[in-house]
Amino acid sequence: MSSLHVTAATGTLFSPTSIFDPAGTPSHSIFGLSMLILGVTFAIFLIVGGLLLYALLRYRVHPGDSEREPPQIYGSTQIELSWTVIPILIVVMLFLTTTRVILGTESIPKPKQALDVTVIGHQFWWEYRYPGLGVATANELHIPVSDPSQPTPAYLTMSSADVAHSFWVPRLAGKMDVIPNRVNVMWMDPKEPGLYLGQCAQYCGTQHAKMLLRVYADSPADFAKWVEQQKQPAVTSFPGNAAATEGQRVFLHSACINCHAVAGTVANGRFGPDLTHLASRETLASGPIPNNAENLRKWIEDPNAMKPGSLMPAMHLNDHELDVITAYLTQLH
Amino acid sequence: MSTSSIPIAAAGSPSWKLPYRGTIGMLCLIIAEAAIFIIFVVAYLFYIGKSLSGPTPAQVLELPIFGTICLLSSSFTVHMAVVALRKNNRSGTTMWLGATVLLGGIFMLTTAQEWHHLIYEKGLTIRTNLFGTTYYSLVGLHASHVIVGLLLLTLTFYFSLTGRLHEEHEKKLDVLSLYWHFVDAVWVVVFTVVYVLGR
Amino acid sequence: MATTTPIMEVIDETEATGHGRPPVSVIYDWITTVDHKKIGLMYIFYALFFLVVGGFEAILMRIQLAVPNNHFLSPQVFNQLFTMHGTTMVFFVGMPILFGFGNYLIPLMIGARDMAFPRLNAFSFWISAFAGLLLYYSYIGASGLYAAGSAPDVGWFAYAPLTAKVFSPGHSTDYWTLGIFLSGVGSIGTALNIVTTILCMRCEGMKLNRMPLLPWIYLVMGGLVFVAVSPLTAAQIMLTLDRYLGSHFFDTQAGGSAVLWMHFFWIFGHPEVYVLVLPAFAFMNEIIPVFSRKAIFGYPAMVAASVGIGFISLGVWAHHMFTVGLGPAGNTFFVFSTMVISVPTGIKIFNWLATIWGGKIILAPPMMFSVGFLFQFLIAGLTGIMLSAAPFDWQLGNSYFVVAHFHYVLVGAILFAIFAAFYYWYPKVTGRMMNVKLAHWHFWLFIVGFHLTFDFMHIPGLLGMPRRIYTYEADRGWEILNLIVSSGAIFQAAGTLVFVYNLVSSYFKGENAGHDPWDAWTLEWSIPSPPPSYNFAIEPVVSSRRPLWDIKHPEDQDSEYE
Numbered sequence A: 001m002s003s004l005h006v007t008a009a010t011g012t013l014f015s016p017t018s019i020f021d022p023a024g025t026p027s028h029s030i031f032g033l034s035m036l037i038l039g040v041t042f043a044i045f046l047i048v049g050g051l052l053l054y055a056l057l058r059y060r061v062h063p064g065d066s067e068r069e070p071p072q073i074y075g076s077t078q079i080e081l082s083w084t085v086i087p088i089l090i091v092v093m094l095f096l097t098t099t100r101v102i103l104g105t106e107s108i109p110k111p112k113q114a115l116d117v118t119v120i121g122h123q124f125w126w127e128y129r130y131p132g133l134g135v136a137t138a139n140e141l142h143i144p145v146s147d148p149s150q151p152t153p154a155y156l157t158m159s160s161a162d163v164a165h166s167f168w169v170p171r172l173a174g175k176m177d178v179i180p181n182r183v184n185v186m187w188m189d190p191k192e193p194g195l196y197l198g199q200c201a202q203y204c205g206t207q208h209a210k211m212l213l214r215v216y217a218d219s220p221a222d223f224a225k226w227v228e229q230q231k232q233p234a235v236t237s238f239p240g241n242a243a244a245t246e247g248q249r250v251f252l253h254s255a256c257i258n259c260h261a262v263a264g265t266v267a268n269g270r271f272g273p274d275l276t277h278l279a280s281r282e283t284l285a286s287g288p289i290p291n292n293a294e295n296l297r298k299w300i301e302d303p304n305a306m307k308p309g310s311l312m313p314a315m316h317l318n319d320h321e322l323d324v325i326t327a328y329l330t331q332l333h
Numbered sequence B: 001m002s003t004s005s006i007p008i009a010a011a012g013s014p015s016w017k018l019p020y021r022g023t024i025g026m027l028c029l030i031i032a033e034a035a036i037f038i039i040f041v042v043a044y045l046f047y048i049g050k051s052l053s054g055p056t057p058a059q060v061l062e063l064p065i066f067g068t069i070c071l072l073s074s075s076f077t078v079h080m081a082v083v084a085l086r087k088n089n090r091s092g093t094t095m096w097l098g099a100t101v102l103l104g105g106i107f108m109l110t111t112a113q114e115w116h117h118l119i120y121e122k123g124l125t126i127r128t129n130l131f132g133t134t135y136y137s138l139v140g141l142h143a144s145h146v147i148v149g150l151l152l153l154t155l156t157f158y159f160s161l162t163g164r165l166h167e168e169h170e171k172k173l174d175v176l177s178l179y180w181h182f183v184d185a186v187w188v189v190v191f192t193v194v195y196v197l198g199r
Numbered sequence C: 001m002a003t004t005t006p007i008m009e010v011i012d013e014t015e016a017t018g019h020g021r022p023p024v025s026v027i028y029d030w031i032t033t034v035d036h037k038k039i040g041l042m043y044i045f046y047a048l049f050f051l052v053v054g055g056f057e058a059i060l061m062r063i064q065l066a067v068p069n070n071h072f073l074s075p076q077v078f079n080q081l082f083t084m085h086g087t088t089m090v091f092f093v094g095m096p097i098l099f100g101f102g103n104y105l106i107p108l109m110i111g112a113r114d115m116a117f118p119r120l121n122a123f124s125f126w127i128s129a130f131a132g133l134l135l136y137y138s139y140i141g142a143s144g145l146y147a148a149g150s151a152p153d154v155g156w157f158a159y160a161p162l163t164a165k166v167f168s169p170g171h172s173t174d175y176w177t178l179g180i181f182l183s184g185v186g187s188i189g190t191a192l193n194i195v196t197t198i199l200c201m202r203c204e205g206m207k208l209n210r211m212p213l214l215p216w217i218y219l220v221m222g223g224l225v226f227v228a229v230s231p232l233t234a235a236q237i238m239l240t241l242d243r244y245l246g247s248h249f250f251d252t253q254a255g256g257s258a259v260l261w262m263h264f265f266w267i268f269g270h271p272e273v274y275v276l277v278l279p280a281f282a283f284m285n286e287i288i289p290v291f292s293r294k295a296i297f298g299y300p301a302m303v304a305a306s307v308g309i310g311f312i313s314l315g316v317w318a319h320h321m322f323t324v325g326l327g328p329a330g331n332t333f334f335v336f337s338t339m340v341i342s343v344p345t346g347i348k349i350f351n352w353l354a355t356i357w358g359g360k361i362i363l364a365p366p367m368m369f370s371v372g373f374l375f376q377f378l379i380a381g382l383t384g385i386m387l388s389a390a391p392f393d394w395q396l397g398n399s400y401f402v403v404a405h406f407h408y409v410l411v412g413a414i415l416f417a418i419f420a421a422f423y424y425w426y427p428k429v430t431g432r433m434m435n436v437k438l439a440h441w442h443f444w445l446f447i448v449g450f451h452l453t454f455d456f457m458h459i460p461g462l463l464g465m466p467r468r469i470y471t472y473e474a475d476r477g478w479e480i481l482n483l484i485v486s487s488g489a490i491f492q493a494a495g496t497l498v499f500v501y502n503l504v505s506s507y508f509k510g511e512n513a514g515h516d517p518w519d520a521w522t523l524e525w526s527i528p529s530p531p532p533s534y535n536f537a538i539e540p541v542v543s544s545r546r547p548l549w550d551i552k553h554p555e556d557q558d559s560e561y562e
């Protein structure tokens, strides 16, 4: 599953996050608008810049020119009127096209089959809840691919638990700020399965840079499978895996549970990401760290060494405890 | 062509008159201050009814009619002081200035009483809720302007009392009265927002 | 053509600078001065000092961003750097340098002996200066999130609730708040002085419609400062109350609104950028005509456009908030008002073009920088138009495209205009010409550096690179672009060093300038260089917009065309 995603993620234009490589309706209509505006402004640049350049070359003084001052011209109502009216017309044109795109994105009715997701920004990670499906996860958002004839767009209802963030996955849609004490809504409908990257786009503190976004667009079947799996409570018995069994015990008896939730156990903290299906994620700590046993152990040992400024403290566990907790967490598929 | 015509002639033609700089300066200050007040007023209006906990304005605020009358009439008295000074009526100036200081002082007393009542009897402080936050800052901002005005007026009153205020100070007193009128006008807005709309 | 205006020399025989006085008395003189020229110069020196400081901070950031996953700076230090860089450049470079030029030039151009309130002038300068030092004292004195010695790290627009006590413990944010607050008090004071001076101190005959465009535009700018800086002052008071007295203006836990701060900040922030750019326009309006040897084209339209920009700019602030979720009605309104600004701004560009058209363009250093200004401002304005289309901004907002847009204006337009102004008025201030060869070095180094840095900075923005990140992933296709961007900063630094060297060395070795080296037309060129402390021995009387043109061309008086 993951190899497919990574290849699809690399967009065509040098970059997996190019705004000129749209893969959804909102980003596509913005793309159209941006091409128009780029064209118009480029034309203005060519004309005005060309006239400037011409004037500079043509009227430059040369050695040996006469000493007389050039004729003094103080103005001309006609000319001035023309270069007032023409820009006004251009502005009106640009404004009307822009308005159409605004309304087309912000004021269209929500389809019945739309998927609802609650997005909560945290310093420096993302919490995702699927109220209709009873799924809670973090940092890696899964949504279904939307077939244009049967659109299933994802509607993200967004708020923040602390400071302002911004949700920006350029290939799917424009950004929308995620603000505490305020609810914003945005929608996206990926046309192709794959992994779409982005990152937090509103400065939110020390690790704003590593608050990355990963959106997985799954085929409807894959998505249903994913939901089915995420709905399960966490694995709690590990026959034949003594380390994981001990790790679970250590985990549940340490402060981890104040901040993390593992469904089906006593751990139900909300300050940090939900760990119920941690092992099903490809990355740790909101994107920058590949999820494998080695990194997981390093992370738990000292989060600030990997992501300085992260709000998870080092728990001062000894080597053995680290080993077993890692063994436990890697089993949380 | 060298020195044929000179732009530098003896100045002082009587037809060349520009506005008095004190007045213009004060008007600029008033514009800037008005902008500050607008922001506080906007914050007040924006937060009306948004407090998460009590007390609400309707529960604790009473109309400060008496103080308002005093403050507004002090606009009249300060104007009379300017008129008197213009006519070089020195004792009249002193009297009107004294009345202004008195009326302004009474206004401040009523505010102090109101705050005392709110803090000690109703338990409303700036930290209590959004109402407390916006109420104390808006009314307090206005009160601080009243205090500045009162200090200046008291100083002028003292000069007048000791006979050091003369006709040639009329323009300056006029500038001061302009400020005082502004402070009064702001009160009208504050009153409307806090005691009328806000309740 | 090589006319001189010798009248004033006869009148003035005093020595402008006191030679051979003990340094203590010279320093005392400067500290206690209320002379608009000295205060103006102090503003300018102060701003130049902070330009180097802010530029140095930019260099550090660019080193960090040159390659992905760099460990040159920690995230904490990087976040402090862009906060300090932005705050410094806007409040302690842009504002003071423009006030400095205004202070120096306005009385000279309107034929007055000083500003309307000389002591208020000195007070405003010193309080602004103190504000800058206070901000930087945070590097020593503040205890922030990371113990003692931490500068503010909330960004130059310091969005709530990141500035609340919970998220910014310690005092670093307080230094930021107080620094901005005090600098705002100074700005309002100076603006008040400028407006009053222009309205009440003009020499005889200088009706408003005969006033040079520079004071005209400073008048508009002063008005904007009143209505723009004051809201910021109010917002800083609220933030301080929140942080010290526990009020809840921006406390989202108690029902406060983070969006309210955004509105308040940008009600200041947007007009502020026009406060910064208007004086740049003003310099252009003086320099371009002189070096094209033509009167400004469409004087009334220029005035009207400036006033128009002033008014419209009050109604566009939320274009910085297109991604906040204002809803379709709010978004469309602000799209429209923002786009409309291009009309008066376009009028200005076209009038400059028409001024050049049919003239005799002399590419002396001031004009070289003005040409740079014209092209770069055109491009910057057009990228502004792209941002003003809300949906496009949903993609571009808070990306490096925005950073490129505003550096194009702030550096490519405003800084270029300031450099032009330096080369233009330096002879008046010091009595000496600046070295032309060094000026060329400065120009070419800086313009190459500028384009390397800021042209290429647009592209990472289009490829999804947000601003204010201390490092970035290697797989996003941003790394080569960032390397180019960073390399340009070195050229800019080199150019700036040449410029500073030129400023200093020309003071001692420059050619004698005489009082009117550019054969210009406004009143400041009628008096000796440097001007005597009382400016005009006899108050001038003018009868047209270009009094010195009238002297030089008695056969073709300006006044006949007004």
Ligand code: HEA
Binding pocket: A044, A048, A086, A087, A088, A090, A091, C157, C273, C274, C276, C277, C319, C320, C321, C322, C338, C339, C341, C342, C343, C345, C346, C347, C349, C377, C378, C380, C381, C382, C383, C384, C385, C387, C388, C389, C393, C396, C397, C398, C402, C405, C406, C409, C410, C414
């Ligand atoms: C002095 C500085 C300055 C100036 C003059 C401008 C001028 C303009 N700016 Fe810019 N801007 C900034 C400084 C400035 N800006 C800063 C500092 C920020 C970021 C702050 C931050 O976030 O930190 C910013 C951010 C910013 C944004 C928000 C981006 C975001 O954060 O999401 C927007 C959006 O609309 C914008 C638009 C504009 C527009 C439309 C103009 C217009 O005034 C431009 C008008 C000029 C022209 C258009 C060119 C000439 C006209 C013609 C040749 C006529 C014909 C043209 C047409 C008909 C189109 N600017």
Ligand code: HEA
Binding pocket: C051, C052, C053, C054, C055, C056, C058, C059, C061, C062, C082, C083, C085, C086, C087, C089, C090, C093, C094, C155, C156, C157, C403, C407, C410, C411, C415, C453, C467, C468, C469, C470, C489, C492, C493, C496, C497
């Ligand atoms: C007038 C305003 C102004 C000016 C002139 C500049 C000038 C420059 N700026 Fe700045 N900038 C801002 C205003 C300005 N900036 C603002 C408002 C922000 C937003 C802050 C925020 O997000 O909060 C910003 C943000 C900003 C960022 C984004 C940071 C981020 O979002 O992470 C960057 C990154 O490249 C940058 C770079 C530069 C560079 C390379 C220059 C160069 O042009 C500088 C050239 C000048 C010099 C180099 C000075 C000369 C120095 C010397 C002579 C010393 C030499 C010594 C050595 C080299 C050792 N600036």
Ligand code: CUA
Binding pocket: A121, A122, A123, A124, A164, A165, A166, A200, A201, A202, A203, A204, A205, A207, A208, A209, A211
């Ligand atoms: Cu979250 Cu930046």
Ligand SMILES: [Cu+2]
Binding pocket: C269, C270, C273, C317, C319, C320
């Ligand atoms: Cu703006």
